[in-house]
Amino acid sequence: MHVSSGGVRGAKKSGRKPGFDADDVVAAALAEGIDTFTMSAVADRIGVVTGAIYRLFPSRDDLVVACLDTAAATLRLPGRDDDWASVLQLWADECWRVCEDFPGLSRLLYALPTAFTRIQHVLAAYSAAIERSGRSTAQAMFALDFLGDTVIASHMGIVAMRVVDADGATGWDRVRDALADGALMQPDDSWAERGTVDVKVGFIIKGLERDWPAL
Template identity: 55%
Template structure:
């Protein structure tokens, strides 16, 4: 009987383990090879659970969407809008790389259909149409996600450990002293996001376009 290398039992993993690994790496940057390495299997093993990277990305986006809170019964339309904006921000905090993934993957929005429907229904209860609700949610969501992308660029560090915010401050202070946009610490946090959200809500108090 020949002596061979003992391989032991094959690692056991399920779909949720794969999703966990992809999210830990970054929903916008993970590769199947990286995911496989993280859970201790060969890349081909991941294909037993997911057909492709897009298939896994869909599962990650579904996980993120399921974490979004929905409005409480009786909430005012303003409260519904503010909660949607807050949840859009929070889901990006909880799932790094989500904002970038959403903008680079065309079907991403389909995963938020159920939760967005709950928000639309809450707005419809105040007399707005489905088209008006869709416009408000889309406008607020786009605004928050775009702000989030800017914040992430300010938080990111280069090889020397310098943040984007530090580089922005140095560039503006050195080259454009009277620049209308002066970077400060809020640029690496929510910054003007809440001001923009309130501006949108104030505008909706006057007019609700149809989407």
């Protein structure tokens, strides 16, 4: 076998793979889906072996937490002079936006009991803004929880309406086909979009304008 100064003839060139860091891993996991990614799929997306991912994140749970923190970092905070109704509207808008921006998040938030612990600083900022309007901490947290649950649960249902099956039919299509003409509930475009969510949010805020629970 002839060995030249460049190495074994015909052998693959050796060398370091392109570098990657924790941010690259998080981005790959988010691209795979925050609720469904696997460590091997993340590694494949980056172009490294799975073991390399574990050197940065010892477990999948650690990577999930990093993904949640990345999503939480995008949440807008209320202004100091915002009234409580504007604060709650912003919270509802941000809950919707973050679920849209990070596919699978709404599902993960219900599947992972500790998910909300990653936004304690965000909840504290929103609660403080509502308390400046004369509400108690318990009342502020009730309103934030009520609206957050409403928006996130609604988003999860809307995602199911958008999913396309192997035949090219969406969840909305399947529901429409399953309901007979004249059924009490008839699907419309709002079932796959935000329209009904805004109605629910407005209803809750209007209700709080009339009465807050004594907490």
